[in-house]
Amino acid sequence: MSCAGTTANFPVTVDYATADVTATNGVDYVGVTNTLPFAAGEKVKLFTVPILNDALKEPSRSFRLDPEQSDGWRRSGRCQNGPR
Numbered sequence: 001m002s003c004a005g006t007t008a009n010f011p012v013t014v015d016y017a018t019a020d021v022t023a024t025n026g027v028d029y030v031g032v033t034n035t036l037p038f039a040a041g042e043k044v045k046l047f048t049v050p051i052l053n054d055a056l057k058e059p060s061r062s063f064r065l066d067p068e069q070s071d072g073w074r075r076s077g078r079c080q081n082g083p084r
Contacts, residue, residue, distance in 0.1 A: 004058050009040050009041065010040050011038060011040055011064070012037075012038045012066055013035050013036065013037045013038065013040055014035070014036050014038070015033075015034075015035045015067065016032075016033070016034060016035075016036065016047075016065050016066065016067055017032070017033040017034075017065075017066055018031045018032050018049055018063050018064070018065060018066075019063060019064050019065075019066050020063055021061075021062040021064055022059075022060075022061045022062050023061035023062055023063045024061075025063070026052075027052065027054065028051070028052055028054070028061045028063075029050060029051050029052055029061075029063055030049070030050040030052065031063075032047070032048075032049050032050075032063055034047065041057065045076075049063070
């Protein structure tokens with residue numbers, strides 16, 4: 001996850017959750033809900049989404065990552081110019 005176009009000079013956090021698109025949580029991958037803390041000036045965070053191998057021949061599957069907050073960011077109040 002990255003904070004595109006903005007470098008915050010203060011710590012921020014973003015809550016996120018995976019959501020099914022063509023992949024199914026619990027069948028194709030293990031859904032994740034968590035909070036990522038970004039230090040002041042930090043722009044990129046890595047996280048893991050476990051992929052389940054059911055050994056079936058299938059077309060590619062996909063899921064998406066959704067911010068939990070309506071504005072995507074929070075910081076002791078609000079962080080402006082956060083990604084959506």
